Amino acid sequence: MEVQIEDSVLIRSYVNGDERALETLINRHNQRISSFIYSKINDRGITEDIFQDTFIKVIRTLKRGTYSEEGKFFPWVMRIAHNLIIDHFRKSSRMPMYDGSDSFNVFSVMGDEKLNAENQLIKNQIDSDLSILIEELPEDQKEVLLMRIYKDMSFKEISENTGVSINTALGRMRYALINLRKIINENNIVLTN
Amino acid sequence: MENIYTKHTKDCKLVKAQPRTVEFLLNYSKSLKITEVKGIKFESNLN
Numbered sequence: 655m656e657v658q659i660e661d662s663v664l665i666r667s668y669v670n671g672d673e674r675a676l677e678t679l680i681n682r683h684n685q686r687i688s689s690f691i692y693s694k695i696n697d698r699g700i701t702e703d704i705f706q707d708t709f710i711k712v713i714r715t716l717k718r719g720t721y722s723e724e725g726k727f728f729p730w731v732m733r734i735a736h737n738l739i740i741d742h743f744r745k746s747s748r749m750p751m752y753d754g755s756d757s758f759n760v761f762s763v764m765g766d767e768k769l770n771a772e773n774q775l776i777k778n779q780i781d782s783d784l785s786i787l788i789e790e791l792p793e794d795q796k797e798v799l800l801m802r803i804y805k806d807m808s809f810k811e812i813s814e815n816t817g818v819s820i821n822t823a824l825g826r827m828r829y830a831l832i833n834l835r836k837i838i839n840e841n842n843i844v845l846t847n
Numbered sequence: 848m849e850n851i852y853t854k855h856t857k858d859c860k861l862v863k864a865q866p867r868t869v870e871f872l873l874n875y876s877k878s879l880k881i882t883e884v885k886g887i888k889f890e891s892n893l894n
Contacts, residue, residue: 676876677869685863692862705864706872713876718888 661727669716680709683728687735694739704742708735780845787837795830798823 661679668675687708692701711734715721721730769777788796797816801807809827813820838845875892882889 673873673877677873680869680872684869685861688862688864698862701862702864702868706868709872710875713872713879714890717876717879717881718890719881 662723665716665721665723665727669719669721676713679727683731686728687731690732691735691739695742700742704735704738707738711738783843783845787834787843790837791830791833795826795833798826799830799834802827 659678661682664675664679668679684705688701688705691704691708692698695701695704708731712731788799791799794816798812801812801815802809807815809820809823812823816823818826837843878892880891880893882891
């Protein structure tokens with residue numbers, strides 16, 4: 655029957671310069687620590703990183719001679735791994751990172767605000783159709799509509815520029831829109847993007 | 848025999864760090880030297 659050397663003995667040998675003792679320690683606890691990290695993280699790559707960082711801390715502490723024999727080696731390493739897992743989640747909640755996967759791709763819910771080439775063509779077509787329709791409106795209504803929509807003027811400014819009251823300008827705008835809708839309906843024009 | 852109705856059977860995986868990670872740690876350990884000067888510990892990595 656093979657006799658297993660205790661962790662505390664291996665640690666003492668390692669601190670005294672026996673590098674093979676560290677190899678035995680790592681191999682002895684590799685699976686339990688890695689599985690623990692993986693159960694929380696669910697990512698093989700990050701599990702490797704955290705496992706590595708855990709043992710870097712272990713090595714530094716042992717080499718510095720600041721490890722105390724009070725507790726057991728394995729729970730101590732698990733505590734380090736646990737703290738590093740928490741650090742990882744803190745960091746990733748500050749900088750959320752989304753990976754695409756087979757079932758979910760972040761680009762299906764994210765996009766830039768610009769229209770794609772097809773929608774841009776459709777928008778241009780609608781704009782040009784609309785400008786033709788606006789030409790059909792009576793002059794006074796057309797004037798108000800152009801000032802309001804294309805020049806982004808307020809009704810106060812429109813009334814000052816056209817020499818009519820604000821209420822008249824509002825009325826002309828209303829009739830302009832009603833007439834535009836009427837032309838669109840009568841001619842079965844479809845303006846959608 | 849009762850069935851075990853668990854949805855997360857795939858989560859119960861035994862994972863091991865890769866040999867190259869272990870190799871890296873052993874090399875890191877060999878290269879790490881701690882020097883103490885007047886009570887202050889200095890770390891140096893001799894690759």
